[in-house]
Amino acid sequence: MGCKVEANQEYDINLDLLNDVQKQIIQNTEKNLLVLAGAGTGKTSTVIGKITYYIQKGIVKPHEIIATTFTNKAAREMSVRLQAKLGSNANAIWIGTFHKLCILVLEKHAHLMNLKTPLQVLPYDDQLQVVRKLLKPYKNYKPSHVLEKIQRAKETEKTNSLDAVESTILRLYKKELETMGMLDFADLMTYTIQLWREYENVLLEYQNRFKLLCVDEYQDINESQYAWIKLLNNQNTQICCVGDPDQAIYSFRGANIKYILSFEETFNNTEIIPLEQNYRSTQNILTVANTLIEHNKRRIPKKLWTTNIQNIDVKVCATYNDKLETVSIAKEIIKIRQNDTKSSIAILVRTRAQFLNIEDSLSKEKIQYVVTGSVQFMDRAEIKDAISYARFLYNPSDKIAFTRMIQSPKRGIGEVILSRIFDDDLLDSNIENKMQKMLSTLSGKAKESINKLVNQLKHWRSLLKVESLQTVLKLVVQESGLYNSMSNEKQANLQNWFDSLSSFNCLQDYIEHLMWQNDSENINDNAVEIMTIHASKGLEFDYVFLPGWVSNIFPSSRSNNILQIEEERRLAYVAITRARENLTISYALQQGLFTSKPSMFLTELGPIKVQQFENKTQFAIGDLVQHQQLGYGNITEIGMQHAKVQFSYSSKIVEVKSLTKA
């Protein structure tokens, strides 16, 4: 540290492709840096450049670098790019989300914290299910909302924001997780912080080890993440944080921009460097983004600029209803793909509920797509059922897995017997033992099926010691009767699941894999990517479609105060700045059965004329079509400028001019 270095040919460090500000960030080895990086200003390249530079110059060793990313996907991407530059040297760098890094730390010192390794993290859906069950008597509380509050309370160790009911739920929720032997996201953060606070020598080990700490998306860190960074940072460490206050979109998770705004007071010897030259988008897209974000009152002024001279208009399109909107987008994509098979295309939405319509429209046009964020395959009921067996075999205290397992296939065990099993012996969390102990109190069919399951579990568990995971789980799914209870289609899906198991050596490997399964890698390069705007953070695409810009969807109807509206506006800003060349925003005033108004953001984009999608589709006789006023029907005759349609509402055949395929 502190040594001045000049760019040197012999190390093959190519800084030529970078601008002066980026070089300054990379070569500043002395100060704690905050890079205020606007969207598309090459922040990832700069961080990668910095890490590469440090290693190749011998300023720090790979294992002395730690970098936090916002998602696992971003971590993987960064690893790949570093490997391309540094080869196996890159493997020693610690890269991951805060939670992933916490797991690395906690597994190493598990004995100090009284934790079982490997750590088992309860998936989000299951966390929600625990809360939902506990909230049964309290009808007025929303599980997702309470879970969020619980997580915040655990992370900040402050319970004053909880009311009496929520405090009770928190206590019971903690107990549930404890008996299952599982952790949630908040636990990962708090246990790590607790470990570092209580064991000074452990903290020193990490403080002395890491000489460069990079934090991505610094505008979206929360209180516990801030505490984590502060603990790890010492005189020995250079910290390089990258963020953009205009892209802060996670306040619902406790993120607070006060941390990025107070960087200078938090760390000493700091320098703040703005990065404003945009390499991603055309000037038209940037103008729209800049114009929109300037409507936020509470913000540090900043303007993205580019030397990119390409100028394609940003389009705002209106359609009659939401179905027509996604159909039109599908048609636009077909048109794009006619001459251009390479460009990346994305459809970004405010809520997951919008996925359904989009997937439907793309499927009908036979357009390949991938949905990121929700793993379609893993979300299938039959796959979850099968996985519940694997989970319970691994952890006989996993209540969630057990509940699912024992009811698929149906075994004549319902809610009543289930709660009798759980309440049998509160001191023993092993559900298999519980089952055995209460067998004598049962009779008939229930006794028979529980007895059978207990014996099968013993048998399967002994098989795991000698046979491959794939073989055993295949047998489990068959012997349990799960396979035969399924439809042909579901059986086919289970076959795919069997195939996926061949790459795992043991049950433990598979269970660990499940934890990080939630973001799948894209296999098909050409596929249109569908995701929420939140999930699109950090990504870029040649063509971006933004449907659903209506008042009840975007900004979300739940945003009441100015702060929430400003966050929604930042979300819109993130969405717009994902686009490289083509941006199409759209809205439909008819949303299903309800009518809506255009989004307030549409008037904040500057002077843009609202257009219609161009639909030059070929129709054929017999096609199912939709007319704006007349509804659905089938084509009976096609002319140059019209078509005759048999509509479903009447027996008459009507001649019409504008139609869309349904």
Place this chain on the structure above:
DNA sequence: ACTTATCATGTTTTT
């Protein structure tokens, strides 16, 4: 008394 099948209904955003 207990379980299961079926239908309607409802969902911000996520590690």
Place this chain on the structure above:
DNA sequence: CATGATAAGT
């Protein structure tokens, strides 16, 4: 897809 209400089956 999961839940809750309701009806029907064991």
